Amino acid sequence: MSTAMQPLTQRSRQVSNKKMSLMERIYLPAIAKGMMITLKHFFTVKAATVKYPEELRPMSKVYRGMHVLKRDDQGRERCTACGLCAVACPAEAITMVADERKKGEEKLYREEKYASIYEINMLRCIFCGDCEDACPKEAIFLTDRLVPTDYQRRPFVYGKEWLVEPLDPSLRVDVSKRQTPEVLKFKEQRQYSHNR
Amino acid sequence: MAKVTIDNIEIEVPDGTTILQAARMIGERSKADAYVVPPAMCYHSKLKTSGGYCRTCIVKVTKGSEKDPRPMPKPVASCRTNVMDGMVVENTVNPELIDARNGVVEFLLINHPLDCPICDQAGECHLQDLSYENGKEASRYQFERRTFEPIDIGETIKLHMTRCILCYRCVKVAEQITDGRVHGVINRGDVSEISTYITEAIENDFSGNMIDVCPVGALTDRTFRFASRVWFTNPLDAHRNCDKCSGKAVVWMKGAEVLRVTGRKDMWGEVEEFICNSCRFEKKSSSDWTIEGPRKIDRHSVISQGHYTNKLQQKLLTIAAPNDPGIEPFNFNER
Numbered sequence: 001m002s003t004a005m006q007p008l009t010q011r012s013r014q015v016s017n018k019k020m021s022l023m024e025r026i027y028l029p030a031i032a033k034g035m036m037i038t039l040k041h042f043f044t045v046k047a048a049t050v051k052y053p054e055e056l057r058p059m060s061k062v063y064r065g066m067h068v069l070k071r072d073d074q075g076r077e078r079c080t081a082c083g084l085c086a087v088a089c090p091a092e093a094i095t096m097v098a099d100e101r102k103k104g105e106e107k108l109y110r111e112e113k114y115a116s117i118y119e120i121n122m123l124r125c126i127f128c129g130d131c132e133d134a135c136p137k138e139a140i141f142l143t144d145r146l147v148p149t150d151y152q153r154r155p156f157v158y159g160k161e162w163l164v165e166p167l168d169p170s171l172r173v174d175v176s177k178r179q180t181p182e183v184l185k186f187k188e189q190r191q192y193s194h195n196r
Numbered sequence: 197m198a199k200v201t202i203d204n205i206e207i208e209v210p211d212g213t214t215i216l217q218a219a220r221m222i223g224e225r226s227k228a229d230a231y232v233v234p235p236a237m238c239y240h241s242k243l244k245t246s247g248g249y250c251r252t253c254i255v256k257v258t259k260g261s262e263k264d265p266r267p268m269p270k271p272v273a274s275c276r277t278n279v280m281d282g283m284v285v286e287n288t289v290n291p292e293l294i295d296a297r298n299g300v301v302e303f304l305l306i307n308h309p310l311d312c313p314i315c316d317q318a319g320e321c322h323l324q325d326l327s328y329e330n331g332k333e334a335s336r337y338q339f340e341r342r343t344f345e346p347i348d349i350g351e352t353i354k355l356h357m358t359r360c361i362l363c364y365r366c367v368k369v370a371e372q373i374t375d376g377r378v379h380g381v382i383n384r385g386d387v388s389e390i391s392t393y394i395t396e397a398i399e400n401d402f403s404g405n406m407i408d409v410c411p412v413g414a415l416t417d418r419t420f421r422f423a424s425r426v427w428f429t430n431p432l433d434a435h436r437n438c439d440k441c442s443g444k445a446v447v448w449m450k451g452a453e454v455l456r457v458t459g460r461k462d463m464w465g466e467v468e469e470f471i472c473n474s475c476r477f478e479k480k481s482s483s484d485w486t487i488e489g490p491r492k493i494d495r496h497s498v499i500s501q502g503h504y505t506n507k508l509q510q511k512l513l514t515i516a517a518p519n520d521p522g523i524e525p526f527n528f529n530e531r
Contacts, residue, residue, distance in 0.1 A: 080313045080314045081422075082425070084313070087425075087427060092502075098424075100422050111313075111314050112314060113313075113422050136312075
């Protein structure tokens with residue numbers, strides 16, 4: 001016997017090729033045994049599923065779901081299309097087109113540059129949250145909202161009409177749950193006057 | 197010839213060479229030693245009398261020369277100090293000097309608005325690199341930053357005076373490359389600013405080069421304004437027959453579109469050959485240019501993101517077929 005045939009672990013078993021007995025050959029006892037186990041679980045084990053959407057699973061408060069592009073206190077868009085989220089994105093899901101703020105649009109956009117087109121492909125996105133980490137303007141956040149399902153691919157490319165939060169203060173998306181003490185401490189380093 | 201030692205690395209350079217140039221010669225000799233080169237914001241190798249303003253290139257001279265071995269009492273600007281035979285210079289090995297340079301960078305950033313997210317220079321900005329290497333993560337400055345009334349200096353060049361660090365490079369371009377200088381630094385001290393003479397637009401054929409020499413985002417290409425972040429564009433070496441300039445440039449493409457045209461920069465980020473305004477601002481079609489190939493970008497630069505090279509494949513090929521003349525030998529030193 002060559003050394004190549006030596007077993008590497010103790011777990012290997014010799015397979016026997018012995019003839020099955022009559023009881024084994026008719027299979028019925030084995031089927032009955034299996035059905036008994038199934039029937040037992042039918043009555044004892046609790047359902048593993050929940051009745052979504054009436055019932056929701058408990059979520060982590062820092063759950064990474066659908067993105068939101070935040071507005072500031074005065075309702076201006078924070079995003080300046082700096083492109084850092086797109087660079088940080090490992091799935092290359094984010095694209096944007098920048099534009100210059102015109103006179104009279106000061107109430108819409110915080111800085112002289114803004115994203116005229118901002119798209120996230122939710123099928124590419126892996127919800128890692130790197131875009132949120134990269135954002136220097138605290139504009140993009142992942143939220144505990146889920147991306148709705150669809151039958152087509154196209155609706156999963158979310159534009160600004162889906163991502164930017166509503167102007168109405170009562171409809172704003174709350175991301176304060178994500179601001180854990182650790183996050184706030186980390187963000188202390190980014191306190192520049194132009195970001196306040 | 198003078199023998200000079202920078203950070204324990206010896207090099208022999210011609211008389212009249214500055215310490216900065218000698219350090220760059222070390223870096224050019226071997227890329228692994230390029231770390232000894234002091235950063236420079238205002239010095240530009242193609243512009244005469246540039247340098248001596250920003251103080252980021254300061255070095256410590258611990259031995260003046262063979263004849264006079266006394267150390268120099270203070271850090272000196274390496275771009276303006278000539279080497280002497282037997283000079284010993286300390287740059288990265290001297291913690292005190294690094295501390296002094298960090299202080300210089302902090303001063304440069306005092307009035308800088310740090311609006312990198314909206315600045316078109318971001319990604320190729322020397323001040324970004326410098327503050328990444330030498331800066332603090334937060335400013336200690338508590339006063340209002342200096343601001344200016346925006347000045348329109350023409351359709352092709354955008355001036356953001358708040359970002360300016362007063363390196364005077366653009367003034368040297370206007371003085372030495374163009375035939376008539378219409379802009380310069382006005383006022384003094386804290387309120388000094390780059391401006392055109394009575395807000396006169398810059399219309400010289402070579403005025404666009406001040407965009408390339410500007411180490412920060414103070415002078416940017418208005419035709420490229422907010423068109424794309426530089427790291428989403430694809431830089432290609434290209435040339436065209438131009439009767440005014442050499443026609444050798446870098447075109448920054450996105451898809452089939454030429455978003456902007458710049459001069460070619462050497463390994464120190466300084467323009468090799470100045471190009472004319474018609475090449476820079478008017479030739480924005482790929483049919484205007486003969487593409488030579490992709491521009492080599494340092495892999496530490498954000499511009500190189502997404503531009504994959506087949507280095508590993510080439511390395512494996514050189515190992516598999518070492519004598520095949522069709523395969524370029526893999527150079528481990530290169531980047």
